Amino acid sequence: MRPFQSVAASIAFSALMATGATCAGAEDQPLGVRLVDQMNALYGAHRGVRANHAKGAVFEGMFTPAQGADALSSAVFLKGAPTPLVIRFSNSGGVPDAPDTDPSTGGVRGMAIKFRLSDGSEVDMICISANGFPVATGEDFLALLQAVGASGPDVPKPTPVEKFLSTHPAAHDFVTTPRAVAVSYGTQPFFGVNAFKFTNAQGTSKFGRYRIVPENGPAYVSDEEAAKRPPNALADNLRAALEKGPVKFRLLVQVGAADDSTTDATKVWPDNRPTVELGEISVSALDTKKVENELLFLPTNVTSGIDPSDDPIINMRTEAYAESFGRRTK
Numbered sequence: 001m002r003p004f005q006s007v008a009a010s011i012a013f014s015a016l017m018a019t020g021a022t023c024a025g026a027e028d029q030p031l032g033v034r035l036v037d038q039m040n041a042l043y044g045a046h047r048g049v050r051a052n053h054a055k056g057a058v059f060e061g062m063f064t065p066a067q068g069a070d071a072l073s074s075a076v077f078l079k080g081a082p083t084p085l086v087i088r089f090s091n092s093g094g095v096p097d098a099p100d101t102d103p104s105t106g107g108v109r110g111m112a113i114k115f116r117l118s119d120g121s122e123v124d125m126i127c128i129s130a131n132g133f134p135v136a137t138g139e140d141f142l143a144l145l146q147a148v149g150a151s152g153p154d155v156p157k158p159t160p161v162e163k164f165l166s167t168h169p170a171a172h173d174f175v176t177t178p179r180a181v182a183v184s185y186g187t188q189p190f191f192g193v194n195a196f197k198f199t200n201a202q203g204t205s206k207f208g209r210y211r212i213v214p215e216n217g218p219a220y221v222s223d224e225e226a227a228k229r230p231p232n233a234l235a236d237n238l239r240a241a242l243e244k245g246p247v248k249f250r251l252l253v254q255v256g257a258a259d260d261s262t263t264d265a266t267k268v269w270p271d272n273r274p275t276v277e278l279g280e281i282s283v284s285a286l287d288t289k290k291v292e293n294e295l296l297f298l299p300t301n302v303t304s305g306i307d308p309s310d311d312p313i314i315n316m317r318t319e320a321y322a323e324s325f326g327r328r329t330k
């Protein structure tokens with residue numbers, strides 16, 4: 001199928017939120033709190049839902065490690081028996097009932113995975129459908145969200161967001177990149193964006209970024225079809241596919257070269273970097289046991305053999321996610 005190249009959907013990331021919503025937010029608050037305040041100001045605070053990636057669907061699954069995956073990392077789930085998973089697919093944006101193609105999603109999807117290890121601990125992996133991020137730091141992300149909030153339709157040009165994008169080329173590229181609409185969440189590739197350090201049993205460490213690829217390859221719908229589909233087609237079509245059997249992805253790590261940045265998520269690594277096959281993610285059924293809002297995925301939730309890199313966004317995410325979790329479970 002030919003990818004749906006919706007420029008509108010990605011530009012919308014800025015346009016959609018241009019509602020003149022800027023949070024006065026106390027500057028002495030931690031950055032994670034201010035980021036969540038600003039997200040709530042842009043999208044509206046919807047009770048009991050995530051400040052971002054508010055719309056989602058939760059599934060059960062299983063991870064089966066590939067032969068030799070433990071050569072990259074000694075993480076316990078990379079060898080031996082399969083590990084049960086909880087998987088939440090989502091759309092970016094803080095509006096919980098927004099249709100999949102709503103501009104408020106910016107065309108960006110999420111896949112958050114919780115590995116339930118046999119000792120009762122958990123490892124989380126949280127990816128988006130974009131390869132790279134618009135900004136390198138939490139400070140810049142707040143500045144971008146504030147600029148969007150200050151750029152309502154009546155604001156003279158150049159608006160604050162236009163000014164921000166003119167001085168931040170990665171953010172400009174991110175919001176103007178056309179994003180194809182997948183047939184379902186099960187046909188969408190995902191990217192870890194932030195680098196992690198993988199260390200094997202011999203003590204050899206390599207930096208890498210996760211990639212999650214549909215086993216049968218990506219599949220997208222046309223522009224016209226995307227516009228005609230029901231509002232929750234990404235999740236509905238995955239549920240329909242699951243009636244015929246599991247929907248599978250390959251979990252890979254793209255290994256960086258010595259001069260690839262591990263601290264700046266706007267710097268996408270060249271596609272010719274080698275990838276290591278970690279194993280197979282099999283999505284098997286809708287998870288009817290989990291209360292979506294009791295689930296919290298944190299990028300710092302790792303296990304021995306995997307460490308966060310020095311990318312500042314990783315700790316910032318954990319701070320913001322914990323803040324959002326606190327608000328949505330009050």
Ligand code: HEM
Nearest residue numbers: 050051052053088110111112127128192193320321324325
């Ligand atoms: C400074 C940068 C970022 C901030 C401030 C931020 C903020 C947030 C917040 C507040 C939530 C809601 C969390 C919750 O209530 O549990 C969220 C969810 C999410 N974010 Fe981020 N985020 C950032 C970067 C990223 C990046 C780089 C990725 C992907 C690589 C990502 C992927 C996701 C996904 C998939 C979810 C939904 C998780 C779920 O299903 O529970 N975010 N983000």
